[in-house]
Amino acid sequence: MRRWWRSAGFAWAGVRHAWLTQPNLRIEAWLALLALVLAICLQAPLAPILLCCGLVLGLELINTAVEAVVDLVSPEQHPLARVAKDCAAGAVLVGSAAALLVGVVELLPRLLRLLGL
Ligand SMILES: Nc1ncnc2c1ncn2[C@@H]1O[C@H](COP(=O)(O)OP(=O)(O)OP(=O)(O)O)[C@@H](O)[C@H]1O
Numbered sequence: 001m002r003r004w005w006r007s008a009g010f011a012w013a014g015v016r017h018a019w020l021t022q023p024n025l026r027i028e029a030w031l032a033l034l035a036l037v038l039a040i041c042l043q044a045p046l047a048p049i050l051l052c053c054g055l056v057l058g059l060e061l062i063n064t065a066v067e068a069v070v071d072l073v074s075p076e077q078h079p080l081a082r083v084a085k086d087c088a089a090g091a092v093l094v095g096s097a098a099a100l101l102v103g104v105v106e107l108l109p110r111l112l113r114l115l116g117l
Pocket residue numbers: 022024067070074075076077078079081082085086089
């Protein structure tokens with residue numbers, strides 16, 4: 001159990017580092033909170049929204065990790081370093097686009113109904 005707490009502490013340090021250094025992660029976290037509040041207010045199913053929030057934030061953390069490793073091993077410009085960073089950023093983009101679509105499908109019709117449109 002002590003080992004688990006130790007590992008959780010390291011993981012939390014990673015989340016804290018990313019939160020402090022990555023403006024995109026902070027924006028995504030606030031958007032995730034907004035989506036969750038909207039889902040609760042509009043009585044939309046929470047599971048898909050929660051999964052999308054976790055997906056986007058998790059991918060942003062992996063992107064941060066890839067960036068750190070690339071900067072460590074390849075401080076100079078290198079085509080493979082570019083591929084690694086661009087693909088990691090692409091993963092965040094694809095996940096965010098999917099999350100946006102889920103948000104539109106789950107929340108928009110309920111919002112429009114509430115507004116009488
Ligand atoms: N060592 C490198 N070699 C080649 N291209 C690089 C290298 N470092 C960065 N790049 C290119 O510059 C882009 C931006 O890299 P950068 O490290 O600034 O990340 P970023 O997209 O600004 O991420 P963030 O804003 O989340 O920190 C990368 O996507 C990649 O195309």
